[in-house]
Amino acid sequence: MKVFLLEDDDAIAMGLKYSLEKEGYEAIHVRTKADALATWKTNTFDICILDINLPDGNGYDVCKFIKEKEDVPVIFLTASDAEVNVVMGLEMGADDYVCKPFRINELMARIKTVLRRSGKGMSASASDGNGILSIKNVRIHTSEAKVGILDDTTGKEEIVELTALEYRLLLAFCNNRGNVMSRSQLLEDMWDVSGDFVNDNTLTVYIKRLRDKIEKDPADPQIIKTVRGLGYIVEK
Missing domain, CATH: 1.10.10.10 (Winged helix-like DNA-binding domain superfamily/Winged helix DNA-binding domain)
Structure with missing residues (x-):
């Protein structure tokens, strides 16, 4: 199972990548909107974890690009649980969102749930x-x-x-x-x-x-x- 991870905080990304790979996922990490779009032009993934605030844009733009290319499950990482952020993400086709700071076990459970809902978690x-x-x-x-x-x-x-x-x-x-x-x-x-x-x-x-x-x-x-x-x- 291949995971696309967009996160500009290297400390968070390093911990997430380690935890994902420990669970048996293949995790590809990028830091910027530009790198995200470039990576998606030559790769396919089973699920995406997208940070919202990026140095050169935002995760909403990346989500829109991904959804236009392929119907892949998306989980947003957000530093704010403000209703406007949540609604905007869901309206763009996101499947779930997790607020920072978060517990790794909670995120892993959310990933498995989203994959089951999408049908990608089937054996x-x-x-x-x-x-x-x-x-x-x-x-x-x-x-x-x-x-x-x-x-x-x-x-x-x-x-x-x-x-x-x-x-x-x-x-x-x-x-x-x-x-x-x-x-x-x-x-x-x-x-x-x-x-x-x-x-x-x-x-x-x-x-x-x-x-x-x-x-x-x-x-x-x-x-x-x-x-x-x-x-x-x-x-x-």
């Missing part, structure tokens, strides 16, 4: 090599962010319309196949369109809607199963 074994994940008769086309249902009789695939949050919820289950997902774990992965955390009651509604769209019998779900007192599971 290779879950895919058929063409960017398609399969759960029973459900096909998730990760490269196109589309979901199809195979007809048992004809074998034809019918595309179902999922909202962005329903799709992220399905990916969260898929990326954790065979493991019980508690409601709190699922809530960590879920944001609504305005960037707000989804609450517990809303999660219940989205699970019901997702089951209505992908289960043969939503009243007796065979894909997203309830584990009473614990949460939900999608079996391997």
Whole structure:
């Protein structure tokens, strides 16, 4: 997993790079907007960590450049948690933000969560090599962010319309196949369109809607199963 790190403070960058590589990531560090744009012209990355205040510009400009080139998850590092900074970052397509000073463990957890939400955290074994994940008769086309249902009789695939949050919820289950997902774990992965955390009651509604769209019998779900007192599971 390749991480793009834009940070002009060498002390922070050195610590981050060390921690990322210790976790098994490949981290490429640059200090300026100019270096960031030049690096992106010849490389691709799985996730970006962008400082906002730079000596020759700001991280917003870099985020805009990256998002126009490729839909890669972005986490902003900001010295201020002012609402205007947060909203601006989210409106530009950022997936999360972390305020300085921050704890390394918190940032690592945020990275893993953002990767899971984006589908980049999935294991290779879950895919058929063409960017398609399969759960029973459900096909998730990760490269196109589309979901199809195979007809048992004809074998034809019918595309179902999922909202962005329903799709992220399905990916969260898929990326954790065979493991019980508690409601709190699922809530960590879920944001609504305005960037707000989804609450517990809303999660219940989205699970019901997702089951209505992908289960043969939503009243007796065979894909997203309830584990009473614990949460939900999608079996391997």
